[in-house]
Amino acid sequence: xxxxxxxxxxxxxxxxxxxxxxxxxxxxxxxxxxxxxxxxxxxxxxxxxxxxxxxxxxxxxxxxxxxxxxxxxxxxxxxxxxxxxxxxxxxxxxxxxxxxxxxxxxxxxxxxxxxxxxxxxxxxxxxxxxxxxxxxxxxxxxxxxxxxxxxxxxxxxxxxxxxxxxxxxxxxxxxxxxxxxxxxxxxxxxxxxxxxxxxxxxxxxxxxxxxxxxxxxxxxxxxxxxxxxxxxxxxxxxxxxxxxxx
Amino acid sequence: xxxxxxxxxxxxxxxxxxxxxxxxxxxxxxxxxxxxxxxxxxxxxxxxxxxxxxxxxxxxxxxxxxxxxxxxxxxxxxxxxxxxxxxxxxxxxxxxxxxxxxxxxxxxxxxxxxxxxxxxxxxxxxxxxxxxxxxxxxxxxxxxxxxxxxxxxxxxxxxxxxxxxxxxxxxxxxxxxxxxxxxxxxxxxxxxxxxxxxxxxxxxxxxxxxxxxxxxxxxxxxxxxxxxxxxxxxxxxxxxxxxxxxxxxxxxxxxxxxxxxxxxxxxxxxxxxxxxxxxxxxxxxxxxxxxxxxxxxxxxxxxxxxxxxxxxxxxxxxxxxxxxxxxxxxxxxxxxxxxxxxxxxxxxxxxxxxxxxxxxxxxxxxxxxxxxxxxxxxxxxxxxxxxxxxxxxxxxxxxxxxxxxxxxxx
Numbered sequence: 293x294x295x296x297x298x299x300x301x302x303x304x305x306x307x308x309x310x311x312x313x314x315x316x317x318x319x320x321x322x323x324x325x326x327x328x329x330x331x332x333x334x335x336x337x338x339x340x341x342x343x344x345x346x347x348x349x350x351x352x353x354x355x356x357x358x359x360x361x362x363x364x365x366x367x368x369x370x371x372x373x374x375x376x377x378x379x380x381x382x383x384x385x386x387x388x389x390x391x392x393x394x395x396x397x398x399x400x401x402x403x404x405x406x407x408x409x410x411x412x413x414x415x416x417x418x419x420x421x422x423x424x425x426x427x428x429x430x431x432x433x434x435x436x437x438x439x440x441x442x443x444x445x446x447x448x449x450x451x452x453x454x455x456x457x458x459x460x461x462x463x464x465x466x467x468x469x470x471x472x473x474x475x476x477x478x479x480x481x482x483x484x485x486x487x488x489x490x491x492x493x494x495x496x497x498x499x500x501x502x503x504x505x506x507x508x509x510x511x512x513x514x515x516x517x518x519x520x521x522x523x524x525x526x527x528x529x530x531x532x533x534x535x536x537x538x
Numbered sequence: 539x540x541x542x543x544x545x546x547x548x549x550x551x552x553x554x555x556x557x558x559x560x561x562x563x564x565x566x567x568x569x570x571x572x573x574x575x576x577x578x579x580x581x582x583x584x585x586x587x588x589x590x591x592x593x594x595x596x597x598x599x600x601x602x603x604x605x606x607x608x609x610x611x612x613x614x615x616x617x618x619x620x621x622x623x624x625x626x627x628x629x630x631x632x633x634x635x636x637x638x639x640x641x642x643x644x645x646x647x648x649x650x651x652x653x654x655x656x657x658x659x660x661x662x663x664x665x666x667x668x669x670x671x672x673x674x675x676x677x678x679x680x681x682x683x684x685x686x687x688x689x690x691x692x693x694x695x696x697x698x699x700x701x702x703x704x705x706x707x708x709x710x711x712x713x714x715x716x717x718x719x720x721x722x723x724x725x726x727x728x729x730x731x732x733x734x735x736x737x738x739x740x741x742x743x744x745x746x747x748x749x750x751x752x753x754x755x756x757x758x759x760x761x762x763x764x765x766x767x768x769x770x771x772x773x774x775x776x777x778x779x780x781x782x783x784x785x786x787x788x789x790x791x792x793x794x795x796x797x798x799x800x801x802x803x804x805x806x807x808x809x810x811x812x813x814x815x816x817x818x819x820x821x822x823x824x825x826x827x828x829x830x831x832x833x834x835x836x837x838x839x840x841x842x843x844x845x846x847x848x849x850x851x852x853x854x855x856x857x858x859x860x861x862x863x864x865x866x867x868x869x870x871x872x873x874x875x876x877x878x879x880x881x882x883x884x885x886x887x888x889x890x891x892x893x894x895x896x897x898x899x900x901x902x903x904x905x906x907x908x909x910x911x912x913x914x915x916x917x918x919x920x921x922x923x924x925x926x927x928x929x930x931x932x933x934x935x936x937x938x939x940x941x942x943x944x945x946x947x948x
Contacts, residue, residue: 350942353856355855355856355941355942356942375860375861376860376861379855379858379859379860379861379863380858380860382855382856382857382858383857383858383859384858388856388857390945394849394852394853394856394945396850396853398550398551398554399550407853407854407857408857408858410543410544410547410854410857410859411854411857411858411859411860411863412858416543419543455857459857459858
């Protein structure tokens, strides 16, 4: 269960279902998923490929619609939103970190971060200031004018985290953020995510690796479209403190 | 503003692939450049011809043989001999005609000491010089005795005189026309090109001489007159006179039944205006085909661009771009391509027109370099519209992409 503190949960889903239709073939990917997430949690959604974890993240992250079921975000029912409304939710309420970084190679690190503010009606000055703040928050202030083709993989993912952070979202989704990184760079990325969580950011991590999932303080395990386990970890494995608990 | 950021991003993207951007714009550049070039040359020709028409004065009337549909149809070929010397004589006696000159073109070789030339030989009268405001500076123009006596006197155009006599003085020398010896009495100053005829290559002889010595037939190529009072009114007098002389029963005044046509200077200008605007429309239509082809080029490259940037589109959607934001991005990019192409095309077209006018001005006096600003504005507008129209489909395709599919695209 959610380690609630009595208030309204940030995210609440009940009996969420998703079917993929391909011609006559209807494949259920989510077969009724229910849970809640509080503000400030660091959650790992774990499971093998095909378990439905990515689909769940897409729905929670407003990239996709559920076929059936209820989704409440910040007390508001968002199950039946229009595409434009979903786009606004993505813009204002969530940030994404992807396995493959998805940085635009022709832009500098800072401009990649600014891209997340491209669809906000704010001044250039504010856009600049917030992007600089975000890139400094991931410790890459000294790399901000570098082309992203000239920085390391770990640095690329940190730029991507800054990009997810810059719009001050309610939730940051990280989809296999260490999947393309060596263990050292992956460790740094996880450390940054933990750090952000400690500063109050809600983080939802999607991974198939148990090692990575253990950085979270709650692990939702999925298999074949249903939740198999939902465990709150009291003393999580910290990247900073080494192996505190196993 | 958000779209300003989009414009900036698009420019960066286009600048990153300069060669491809240039090649993409090439169709538009060529299309716009040819529109500008065509309209500029068209306006140049129009200005030149209207100037020439005006030089005859508003009181000039031309009488040509051949009836037919006079609202723009060709003259009747069987009637091309309808205008006779006697018609000219009768026209000249009309009260509102102050001066009249018959003009007959004769084809013959003019030679002198083994040098041959085939100029346009204009057989006419004393009045021709007055009607065309020709002032002879070397020698003299015909006088009454040349015409009345049908003397073998000839006046040469300036470059014809050069061809035949080189640097020598032709006055008082003789030339041979159809084995008959003519006496050169004058050389005209440079007159330039009129209605695409090089007047300096022409030779002039009295029409009486032509009738007696060169060609028996007495029909005329045209008659040029200067009238008093309202030119339309005077033209009507000439029309009635000729109908009477040619036994044309035409009480209803249907000009299609006539075997001649009358053109006042004003009508000529109006007719020419119609011809030149028809020509401009025709040339512009051809140029629009190249704009259309250019537009297809833009669409093609935009479709390639949408495919190449599928992941970028997915990312932008994940960052909160709505369909219309993606749509705007690709439309702005297509329009930037065509607008910039239009700008380069307009500059190129204007430069080519300018270069062309330098060359033409060497050959034709009175040629003016004109780049019609309305054509530039129109071309620019059309270029932008091409971007909008041909960018629409790729932009829609981009906007419709599903963000998850787009992010998965390899």
